[in-house]
Each structure stands twice: as C-alpha cells, then as structure tokens.
Amino acid sequence: MMAGKLFGLGVGPGDPELLTLKALNRLKAAPVIAFFAARGRKGNAFAIVESHLAPAQQLLRLEYPVTREKLPDGQDYETILGGFYDASADAIARHLDAGGDVAVICEGDPLFYGSYMYIHDRLAARYDTEVVPGVSSIFAGAAVLGTPLVYRNQSLSVLSGTLSPDDLRARLSQADAAVIMKLGGGNLAKVRATLAELGLLARALYVERATMAAERVLPLAEVDPETSPYFSIILVPGRKWLS
Numbered sequence: 001m002m003a004g005k006l007f008g009l010g011v012g013p014g015d016p017e018l019l020t021l022k023a024l025n026r027l028k029a030a031p032v033i034a035f036f037a038a039r040g041r042k043g044n045a046f047a048i049v050e051s052h053l054a055p056a057q058q059l060l061r062l063e064y065p066v067t068r069e070k071l072p073d074g075q076d077y078e079t080i081l082g083g084f085y086d087a088s089a090d091a092i093a094r095h096l097d098a099g100g101d102v103a104v105i106c107e108g109d110p111l112f113y114g115s116y117m118y119i120h121d122r123l124a125a126r127y128d129t130e131v132v133p134g135v136s137s138i139f140a141g142a143a144v145l146g147t148p149l150v151y152r153n154q155s156l157s158v159l160s161g162t163l164s165p166d167d168l169r170a171r172l173s174q175a176d177a178a179v180i181m182k183l184g185g186g187n188l189a190k191v192r193a194t195l196a197e198l199g200l201l202a203r204a205l206y207v208e209r210a211t212m213a214a215e216r217v218l219p220l221a222e223v224d225p226e227t228s229p230y231f232s233i234i235l236v237p238g239r240k241w242l243s
Contacts (some may be wrong), residue, residue: 004032004096006127007103008110008120010134011048014212014231018140019048023132027052030103032095034060034088036115044212044231045105060095060102062088089122096127109134113181138179140210141233144217147205150177151241161187168194177238184232189225191234200236208232 007026012018019027027033027049037043042050043061053059065084066077095102110116110131120129138158142149150156154176159168161182168191172178180191195201206220209231220234 001097001099003127004099004101006092006096006119006123006129007101008114008116008129008131009103009105010109010114010132011045011105011107012135013108013137013140013210014044014048014215015140016048016051018135018211019052020132020134023134024052026130026132027103027105028054029101030057031100032058032060032102034062034092034102034104034119036062036064036088036106038064045107048107049105058095060091062091085118085122089119092119093123093126096123106134108136112136137181137210137231137233138235141179141207141235142237144207144210144215145205145235147235147237148240149179149235150238154238154241156238161191165190165194169198172198172200172236175236178234178236180234180236182230183228183234184230186225188223188228188232192220192223192225195220195234195236203236205235205237206232207235 007030009023009026011023033053035043035046037046066080092102092104104116104119106114106116108114111120120131123129157171157175157178159171159178159180161180163171172194183191195204201220204220206223207215207217208229209215210233212231
C-alpha cells in the first residue's frame with residue numbers, strides 16, 4: 001500500500017479570513033486533521049479551521065502533556081516534550097502508513113516557532129511532504145499596530161524573550177528593528193527593563209493575540225508582566241525613512 005502524504009498547514013495568526021486559499025484547499029481534501037491543543041482547550045489552530053471541516057474527516061488531537069506549569073523536581077520540559085513529539089509523530093505515521101493523507105494544522109507559519117516543525121523533523125525524510133506557509137503573528141502584529149517594520153536596507157532581528165538580559169541588550173543594541181516574542185512566563189518585565197535601559201521604550205509597541213477575538217493593544221508601560229499571554233509580541237520598528 002502506498003503511504004499517505006504529510007501536510008503542514010499554516011492557518012494564520014487567528015483571524016479565520018487570514019487562512020490562505022492553498023491551506024484551505026489542502027485542509028478540505030485531507031481525510032485526517034491533526035492538531036495540537038493544551039489540556040482542556042480546543043486549540044487555537046483548530047478554532048481557526050473548525051467551520052471548514054466536514055463530518056467525514058477524522059480528527060487527531062495531540063494534547064500537550066505540559067505547558068507552562070511548574071514541574072516536580074527531576075522533570076524537565078525538554079524530556080517530556082521530546083517524548084510527546086515522538087508519540088505524536090508515531091500516531092501520525094500510523095495513518096500515513098495506512099495510506100491516508102494527514103494535514104497537521106499550525107497557528108501562524110508551520111516552520112516559524114510552529115509545533116508542526118517537530119513533526120516535520122521526525123517524518124519529512126520518510127514520507128512525501130508538503131508545507132503550506134501561513135501568515136505569521138509578526139506581520140499580523142505590524143498590521144494591527146499599523147506600523148512598518150523595516151525600511152530600505154534595514155535588517156529585522158527576531159528575538160526570544162527567554163534570552164538573558166545580557167543577550168537581549170547585546171542583540172537589541174545592534175538591531176535596526178526588532179520583534180520580541182515569547183513574553184509570557186514573566187519574561188516581559190525583563191524585556192521591558194532592557195528596552196528602557198537602551199532608550200528604546202518610546203519606539204516599542206505591544207500587542208497580544210493579534211487578529212484574534214481577544215486582541216489587545218496596550219502601551220508597553222501599562223502591561224502587567226504576570227498576565228502577558230504567550231500570544232503577545234513587542235515590535236521595535238526601524239526608524240522612518242523618506243517621511
């Protein structure tokens with residue numbers, strides 16, 4: 001029996017209208033739809049595409065064993081999540097081996113901080129694979145904030161809020177423009193302090209859940225670091241040119 005095809009579908013940052021036509025066509029044609037979700041949650045990617053699914057399509061829910069909760073001593077996220085992605089890839093592979101195509105849906109773009117990439121790393125060498133790019137939260141955030149990111153010959157740095165203050169300071173000090181992601185888990189206070197130290201606070205813009213129903217745009221100084229969600233970003237646009 002010929003193996004099925006693996007699809008990694010980027011479904012955009014939250015607004016269902018930002019789902020591309022190509023992703024929608026692949027979604028509707030796939031007999032199996034795999035999606036990631038936290039315990040007790042529907043899953044953001046699934047919520048985006050749910051209205052397009054047909055009753056005959058089989059759903060494969062891949063539930064994270066941990067998210068951001070504190071783990072008992074002796075346990076670590078890397079080991080737990082590594083095992084989870086191994087098991088998820090095995091579950092998808094069983095459908096592929098049975099001859100069925102599987103579409104793994106992913107918020108934003110599948111290969112940019114997307115959970116799909118861990119499936120891709122494990123299965124792409126074994127199965128026919130197609131990745132459909134999606135609208136990233138970076139560009140959704142810029143659109144919501146109404147700000148150009150980079151002008152002319154400027155470069156854009158994409159940074160993780162999990163970096164140490166020293167690393168953040170070094171990278172931001174060299175950046176023409178920057179996007180800082182992964183602000184949850186208390187990282188925002190550290191990032192905000194570093195931006196203030198570098199004199200970049202006035203240029204920094206904050207948005208959470210861009211294009212989602214619960215979207216919020218706030219002055220960075222007013223954001224509570226303890227409640228900043230995972231889907232939040234800070235943009236430090238490049239300086240205006242020819243204006």
